[in-house]
Amino acid sequence: MPRLSLEGGHILIGTVKASGAKNAALPLLAATILMDGECLLSNVPDLHDINTMIKMLNALNVRAEYGPNNQIKITNTKKVRHIAPYDLVTAMRASFFVAGPLLAKTGFAKVPLPGGCSIGSRPIDLHLKGFKALGAKVSIEHGFVELQCKQLIGTRFYMDFPSVGATENIMMAATLAQGQTIIENVAQEPEITDLGHFLIAAGASITGLGTSTITINGTKTLTGTHHRVIPDRIEAGTLLIAGAITKGDVTVFDAIPEHNEPLLQKLKECGLGLEIFPDRVRVFYQGQPTAVDIETLPFPGFPTDMQAQMMSLMTLAKGTSIITESIFENRFMHADELMRMGAKIKLNNRSALVTGVPMLSGAEVKITDLRAGAALILAGLAAEGITTVHGLKHLRRGYDNLPEKLQSLGAKILG
Ligand code: EPZ
DSSP: OOEEEEEOOOOOEEEEEOOBOHHHHHHHHHHGGGEESEEEEESOOOOHHHHHHHHHHHHTTOEEEEOSTTOEEEEOOSOOOOBOOHHHHHHOGGGGGGHHHHHHHHSEEEEEOOOOBTTBOOOOHHHHHHHHHTTOEEEEETTEEEEEOSSOBOOEEEOSSOOHHHHHHHHHHHTTSBSEEEEESOOOOHHHHHHHHHHHHTTOEEEOTTSSEEEEEOOSOEEOOEEEOOBOHHHHHHHHHHHHHTTOEEEEESOOGGGGHHHHHHHHHHTOEEEEETTEEEEEOOSSOBOOOEEBOSTTSBOGGGHHHHHHHHTTSBSEEEEEOOSOTTOOHHHHHHHTTTOEEEEETTEEEEEOOSOOBOOEEEOOSHHHHHHHHHHHHHSBSEEEEEOHHHHHHHOSSHHHHHHHTTOEEOO
């Protein structure tokens, strides 16, 4: 299994660019199924998951290909296939984003059940409830979801939970429904707003983006357009914590501060220095951070995708931090590996009690999921001695050249 060794104790100083957001680019790519003609997405991150989605689009007969400088050109054809290949959907849950666009565009979709992953069972009941509300016949047979509806009809739909994926899937489907759809209690993550802007640029009528209620007036067709993917707030946050945990001074540019408000507030509460500009954020060390409590919540609450990275920082803070993971049922797997590096953590269901220690010690650790991997690398940057991280494939799914970016800031990566 690919691995990475790094020597801790090197202060990270400098400036680094955030890549485009993985969790924006994936639904944006799926949305191109809805559009006639050609789309051009720019600032697309170079990730394994993006590759998987490109393979998915090509398997559906939507021609997608990498262009120069992080661009992807997508050309829709008249003969979109309805069946999403099993191996691609199980390789990446986000492939399920093709369900709503396929249903709306072709009247039929056959997509494998995505299944769970290491952080939770990851159900799709809210997606299916939304498709049903739009008039689709939904059946689950032999591990596949089958969706059928000649013409979706606008409706009013209340989301039991502000699910990011379900909000995106239902919003995409509703753009080609007949009449008006009002979705209440939607997720408000910036990636959803970015998707909404792309759909509007293609001719969709959507209001309420960034609020808890989105209204979509269906239209007959959408036309391909250009769109720049927003910066990745989770990558930016990870790089900022890399600066903080190594007692350094790091500026991340092409980052949107408003997208990271909850994290920046917590870093400030810890006593870290912050400088905020319209397109960049600087974090600098001002002494041992003070422990703060974190609860992960839907946006604009503290993002679950930053929980693991924040835990790494808290293992070296002054005092005790209570970290509550309210979004996923099993997202503390990085805690065991951090304890192998000398961290003091007590787990109790969805809460972790993290008591700061003076120093972590480098160790061999194993990555279980994308953000846990980032957290272990952050811990390794601060630890005394060498840390070897096994399971890099998880990291490459969602971070665009993270080791190289850290190295450019002064990290000692041993290969
Ligand atoms: C998206 O996943 C992100 N992935 C996740 O990022 C992120 O952690 C998550 O949103 C929460 O912010 C992408 O955008 C590709 P959810 P998603 O539906 O859409 C429950 C990363 O590391 N739920 O908001 O799957 C679910 O079980 C990844 O980049 C239902 O019960 O998240 C979970 O407890 C990890 N029924 C909660 O909602 C449903 O139908 C949040 O899930 C759907 C979800």
